[in-house]
Amino acid sequence: MDVLDLARTQFAVTGSLHFLFVVLTLGLAPLVAIMHTRWARSGKPIHESMTRFWGQIYVINYALGIVTGLVMEFQFGLSWSGLSHYAGDVFGAPLAMETLVAFFLESTFLGLWIFGWGRLPRWAHLACIWLVTLTAYASAFYVMVANSFLQNPAGAVLSGGRMALTDVGALFSNKALVFAFPHVIGAGLFAGGMVLVGASAWRLWRRAPETEFFTTSLRMGVVTAAIGIFLAMGFGYAQFGVIQEDKFDGAGGAAAVGLGFMIELGQLLGLLVLFVMLPMIGILHRARWTHPILIAMTPLPFVLSILGWMAREVGRQPWMIWERLTVADAMSPGLTSGMVTASLIGFAAVLGLLAIVDYVLIARVIRRGPGALDLGATADEPRTPALSY
Numbered sequence: 001m002d003v004l005d006l007a008r009t010q011f012a013v014t015g016s017l018h019f020l021f022v023v024l025t026l027g028l029a030p031l032v033a034i035m036h037t038r039w040a041r042s043g044k045p046i047h048e049s050m051t052r053f054w055g056q057i058y059v060i061n062y063a064l065g066i067v068t069g070l071v072m073e074f075q076f077g078l079s080w081s082g083l084s085h086y087a088g089d090v091f092g093a094p095l096a097m098e099t100l101v102a103f104f105l106e107s108t109f110l111g112l113w114i115f116g117w118g119r120l121p122r123w124a125h126l127a128c129i130w131l132v133t134l135t136a137y138a139s140a141f142y143v144m145v146a147n148s149f150l151q152n153p154a155g156a157v158l159s160g161g162r163m164a165l166t167d168v169g170a171l172f173s174n175k176a177l178v179f180a181f182p183h184v185i186g187a188g189l190f191a192g193g194m195v196l197v198g199a200s201a202w203r204l205w206r207r208a209p210e211t212e213f214f215t216t217s218l219r220m221g222v223v224t225a226a227i228g229i230f231l232a233m234g235f236g237y238a239q240f241g242v243i244q245e246d247k248f249d250g251a252g253g254a255a256a257v258g259l260g261f262m263i264e265l266g267q268l269l270g271l272l273v274l275f276v277m278l279p280m281i282g283i284l285h286r287a288r289w290t291h292p293i294l295i296a297m298t299p300l301p302f303v304l305s306i307l308g309w310m311a312r313e314v315g316r317q318p319w320m321i322w323e324r325l326t327v328a329d330a331m332s333p334g335l336t337s338g339m340v341t342a343s344l345i346g347f348a349a350v351l352g353l354l355a356i357v358d359y360v361l362i363a364r365v366i367r368r369g370p371g372a373l374d375l376g377a378t379a380d381e382p383r384t385p386a387l388s389y
Helices: 003-042 045-078 081-115 122-151 168-172 180-205 211-241 251-277 288-297 300-314 337-368
Strands: 156-159 162-165 319-321
Touching (some): 003 180, 045 211, 081 162, 081 319, 122 319, 180 337, 251 288
């Protein structure tokens, strides 16, 4: 592989690993907020337990995902300085907003929510998790604004050899954005819902004593997964009406192959969720034969998400910015194969390790169940020993 292919591979690997965390964050955040709302309104212990249990899983995923996001920011300077020089004034603006939202507002409200148990007033505490959700979605929106500019450079003109923003409205109403953002939101809800479904099915299959807890979680997950897959499929197909006709002709047809596989798998999952799981929602907790199937389906939304991003990005080749800047011209000068290979191995190893740690920690929380949780624990409540992680 030459330097260009290595740099592209590096970004593809790190971007895919990072998005595994992002899609789960987008799916779990509103679910935890809804659980907390139910607890604040009813005061029922089951809703408190659900908020703490799924909230702890959300916090684990968020904490590890933040680190992978930092790598994505660094790569623009390391490997793609040509993009920063040519279109940094336009492309960098939404990314700067995303950084402010994600690393300042979202993390601040999440910290208040984590450490505010028993300290903040009930409704102020509830407001914190809803603000976490809103800022998480705002963060995703700004990332999609930046990515959509690469797909369709709207709202900018070439001035002095660099692109300059001339129409903010056109940037935020980009035809590559209006359907893509709801599509990503649908993918996140589908992934978050299926995590609830898979984890609850595993606990019920193992005959866990918290039957009501995981039955409620299972039903909530099925409804969320159905909403998510419906949005993802609907807005996914809608995107074909606004993309360039020859977008998927590049890169030797690899994008078209990935897109076709994603569509077929997505259609199959959509049929299963909408026409099998949703009608059976009242009996799924008792139908033990379905539980291994539901468990096996859990990672498939993440596979679909990665395939979707690969199709979207590979289909743009050889352009970094469609018909404005090629990928070759966007790459940083002076890079060697050894330099990119070393950073590729380092990034892949670190991010891959974080993904494994994320999975292990979440799996251990699920295996232990809703007892002895750290999140929201009182001074006299037994907690999980740190070494058990």
